[in-house]
Amino acid sequence: MSLKLKVGKKGYVILPKALRDAVGIEEGDVLTVSVNDGITLKPSKKFDKALFEKIAKKHKEAVLSLKDAKAPLPGEAKEYSLEDEF
Secondary structure (H helix, E strand, O other): OOOOOOOOOOOOOOOOHHHHHHHOOOOOOOEEEEEOOOEEEEEOOOOOHHHHHHHHHHHHHHHHOOOOOOOOOOOOOOOOOHHHHO
């Protein structure tokens, strides 16, 4: 599985919550960065690949189910935080 993530102004990349949850990355965790043919980020702690695939599939299905959803009206989504998703 691969994801396309956009690099921000200052070079940051946000790992989506579904990915962090699936791999078990929490605030303060250390990632190992390898540079070969590209850049690879690996959590320093082990993760359950089967759990990752299950969560990633569930998240993909949830996102695809939103294709016909309408954007909220102004103020309608004020109780939600983008931090929960990203």
